[in-house]
Amino acid sequence: QASRLAESLREAFQHGEGKLRVYPEGGEPQDFSSRFHCAGCDRNFPEPSPNLFSFNSPYGACPTCRGFGNLLDYDPALIVPDATVNLDQGALDPWTKPRYENRRLMLKEYCRCVGIDMHTAWADLPAEHREMLLEGAAGFEGVLPFLRRLERKKYKQYIRFFLRRYQSERLCPDCSGSRLRAEAGSVRLAGRSIGELTALSIESLSRWLDGLPQELSSWQMEAAADPLREIGSRLSY
Ligand SMILES: [Zn+2]
Ligand SMILES: [Zn+2]
Known part of the structure; x- marks a missing residue:
């Protein structure tokens, strides 16, 4: 049953070029997107990449302040x-x-x-x-x-x-000093954006990182293990 559903969704995404609409029995239709696109308001988001989170990169820098923050x-x-x-x-x-x-x-x-x-x-x-x-x-x-x-x-x-x-x-009124473009702030890890995390003190950030494994799924933890170890060692330095 579950694999038949997965197969149908895969097919629907293919036909809809990354978009599909589900009509639940007796419910309102719901839109889904397989890309970095909000089906609700039809906005496209850039694919997250390391550059998106760097104000030194023209890709990640807030266009209003050009990454200066003010x-x-x-x-x-x-x-x-x-x-x-x-x-x-x-x-x-x-x-x-x-x-x-x-x-x-x-x-x-x-x-x-x-x-x-x-x-x-x-x-x-x-x-x-x-x-x-x-x-x-x-x-x-x-x-x-x-x-x-x-x-x-x-x-x-x-x-x-x-x-x-x-x-x-x-x-800067657009990035509130985070120096990053708005789309970088839309990406959240366990509910927190990069701007919120960099505003934390080292102690609070360490505490947050310690609690992170409980918040992430196993495949997320697998992907995050190396960077987390590195961040951890830099924070305790
Ligand atoms: Zn939206
Ligand atoms: Zn700005």
Whole structure:
């Protein structure tokens, strides 16, 4: 009976190119996949390979942060390092550099036109004015669009250094710092993803590994024996 069922399923998978639907008597039809494909939501997953679990590999690295785990973003707190300073004294740090004399003139002209007081401390300016100066407004390129536009000249080293001064790191929203692409996190061993495991302390990880043989089937244990021994010896090192 069991071998007849197995034979039918094998045939159905073959005809369905890896997909089959079971109609249980009196139940809802259920979809199955023989590949790394979710029959429920019809998503394909890459075949797991060692590279998938390495952020040093372009295959495994999170595409958003390219495997760094964090993103560099322009940080208003670095653009205006001292909020007690006013615009006339150089509150907007990038435009205090000698090279950007013309930016200071444009700023002055714009402030005069729209009535932004250059002698009020940055922190005391209306939020709306601060936003116009940072984000830009009609007829005025703000500091942020200015910096982003300069990125086109990043091949010049002094531009790279200049821009980097105004950026700070934030956790990558897509991999939450695990540095791996999302599909690597979908692979679980005894319920845990690689991201969860690498976040554990060495003690907790050792304890988890000690309990692992009870969680795995015999063929899984057979396949995992060598790597587990190696991990165990590295952890106790
Ligand atoms: Zn799904
Ligand atoms: Zn990421």
